[in-house]
Amino acid sequence: MISASEHKVDHLMESLKPGHEPDETALFPVIDDIITSYHGQGGALIPVLQTIQNMLGYLPENSLRYVSKAMKIPFSEVTGVVSFYSFFSTQPRGTYLIRVCMGTACYVRGGNEVLEAITRELGIRVGETSDDHQFSLEVGRCFGACGLAPVVMVNDTVHQRVKPSKVRELIAQYQQAAAEKMEAAL
C-alpha cells in the first residue's frame, strides 16, 4: 500500500523516536508522495490517512496538519474524519494491539468475561496502552470468525475459543516474546 519512494520511507522509519512526533523533514516528503499517488481520484482523504497510519501505526498531529495543507482540506474536516472512524488513532499504539471481539456470537460465548480478564491482567482499560508501550487494548466489532468464538486478535493473529482462565497464559506468551526482543536489542 505504501506508495512513497522506498528510500524516503526508510529514512522516515529510521528517524522515528518513541514518545516523539515524527521529524517533519522526513515525514512531509513521504506524505507528498502518498498524496500524489492518489492524484485524480476523488475522495482520496481516507485512503491517504489509512496509508499513513499503516506506516506509522497512528496519526500524529503534525501529519494531519500537513495533509490538511497539502490536500487543501480544512483541518477541522480532516480531524472530523479521523475522529469519526474507529480505525484511526491519534495515539501511538503498543507493540501488541489486542483486540477482543465483541460481536454477538463472541458475546454470548463469553467474550465479555474474556475482556474483563484481559483488563485485569494488563491493568489497562479499553482504548489504553500499557506504560511499557507493549500492549494496547481495543474491542472489535466482529472479525467474522464467529464459528470460533470467543475470538481475540493480537496484531494479525487470531486466537480462537479463548477462555478467561487461559488469558494469563496468552498474555504471558507475548510478554515473553517482548522480553526476548528487548534482550536481543540490548
Added chain:
Amino acid sequence: MPKRNYVLVCGGTGCESSKADQIFRNLKIACTEQGITDEVQVVKTGCFGFCEQGPIVKVLPDETFYVKVTPEDAEEIITEHLVKGRKVSRLEYDTKGSTKNAKVDDIQFYQKQFRIVLRNCGVIDPENIDEYIARDGYAAVEKVLFEMSPDDVIQELKKAQLRGRGGAGFPTWLKWSFTKDVEESEKYVVCNADEGDPGAYMDRSTLEGDPHSILEAMTIAGRTCGASRGYIYIRAEYPLAIKRLKIAMQQAREYGLLGDNILGSDFSFDIEIRLGAGAFVCGEETALLASIEGERGMPRPRPPFPAVKGVWNKPTVINNVETWANIPVIILKGGDWFSKIGTEDSKGTKVFALTGKISNSGLVEVPMGTTLREIIYDIGGGIANGKKFKAVQTGGPSGGVITADYLDTPIDYGTLTSLGSMMGSGGMIIMDEDDCIVDVTKFYLGFSVEESCGKCSPCRIGGRSLYNILDRITKGEGEMADIGKMKDIGLAMKKASLCGLGQTAPNPILSTLNYFEDEYLAHIKDKRCPAGTCKELISFHILADKCIGCTACARKCPTGAITGERRQVHRIDPDLCIKCGVCLETCKFDAVFVR
C-alpha cells in the same frame, strides 16, 4: 491433464487462524517427497462453511472429508491415503455414530443445503481465474455483452424476483432499472462489502472463496445500467478478502475481462477497492457513498435515492455481496429457473451464519422457506452441550428474537418481519437457557449507541436513553414504568430517525418485550436474573457436597476470594468476589453454582 486426486484445503479466515496455511504447505511438501505431484494436486480453496470442524481437508474424487486437521497430520494424509490408498480414519468426520467413512453427501450439515451463492466456495482455488472460468465463470458476462440487451437483463432479473440480500429486500431489477433509465453519461456500480452485522460473515467468505463472481456481476450491472466504473467498499478488518479481490482484479484485467473493451466489445469497465475505516453505519448505502467520497460516513435523507443520485451525485447501483453473487447464475440459468426456488414472497436461497450456542457453527445456504427447525436442528445439530433452546436472534442489532413456538415457520423476508424480527444480512445467533434476554438486548443497544453517527437526535438521544434504562434494569434498579417508557421511546425512534440504524435500533427491545416480558419483570420486580448472567443480581457459591477440595478454583481466582484447605470444602468470600466466573469454568466437579 486431470489429476488422479485433488486435495482441497480450506483457506477461509477461520481455518487460516487454525494453521490451514501450514497444512497446505506441508501437504505440498509431502507430495513432492513422495514424488506424486504429477498425479495429485493440492488446492487451497475458500470456506467450506463447516467452521465448527475446521481446519478441513477434502480429498477428491472419493470425497473423503477430514476435519480438525493439524499441520502434523499432513504427511500422514499423503503417505497413507494418497500413496497407499488407506484413509486416515481418525481424522474422518464422524457422522453421529455411523460408519466413519463419510462422504460429503452423508454429512447432515450439508444435506439440506442448496448452494448458489456459495457454489464455488470450497470448490475452486480463488486465486486462480482459470478455475473460476472452468466452472462457467465469465460466461454470463459474455452472454450479456453479445446476446442480451440491457432490457433483456432487467427482464431476466424481474423474472427471477431476486431481492437485495443486505437486509431490506428491495427488488434488485427495480434498483437497476432506475439507474438504467436516468439519462446521464457518468454512472457508478458499487459493491457493499461493509459487512458490519456482528455474527454475520457470509460476505467475507464469499469474497474470500469466490471473488471473481463479484467482479463478473458488477461488470454485468455496468453494462446493463451504462456505468463504466465500480467501487468495492470493503471492511479493513477483512485482509484476506482484500488480498484475494486484488489478485482477482489483476487476473481479470490480464484476461481482458476488466478494463477497456471487455472481451473485444465496445464496453469498458473497471473497479477500484475502497477500504472501510471501522464505522458500522457505513453499511447504510448513503453513508457508504459519503465515505467513498472521503467524508464522515453519515447518512443522507432519501429521496433522492442512490439509484438516481449516488456517488458524486451520479446514478449508482449499489448491491450487497450476496446479491451480486446470485447475478451470474441467474443470467446463465434464467430467471424462471431461479424463481422456482424459494417461497412466493422470496425467491432463491439465503446464506445464514449459524453461531452462538449451536453444535455446528458455520455458514449454511438454504432455499428460502426452509424452517428454523431444519436449520438449527437438522443442519446445525441442535444446541451445544445438551442445553435447552431459548431463542434465535436474527437481523443483528436491527432484528429481534424468535422463540421455540415459531421454529416451524418457513423463513423468508415476510415471515421474519411478521414475527417481529427481520432477515437482515443473515446472522443467526442461537441462545440457550444460560443467556439472559435483557443482557443480550442491552448488548445490542450498546452496539447501536456506539455506532450511531450522531447526525439525527432520535437515534443519538433515544438510543442512549434506551440503553440507560436497560442498564438500570440489569442492575436491579428498574421500575415498572420503564417498560412503557422503552416502548414510547422505541416507537418515536422508529418513526423519526433518519436512516435504518436509528429506525431499527429499538427492534431488539420491542421484540424481546413481546416474547420475554416475564424475564424483564423478574429483573424489575424480583431483582433476579433467571439466566444467572447479570452480575449485580447474582452471587457465586460452592456446594459443600460436591467440592472435593482440589484447590483448582482457588488457584485461578484472580482476587483471592476463594479459601479452603486442600481436601476441605472451599468457600467464596462474597465481598472479594468480582463474579468473573473463572471458578465456575475451572471446576470439574460442578461444585460451583450461581444464584
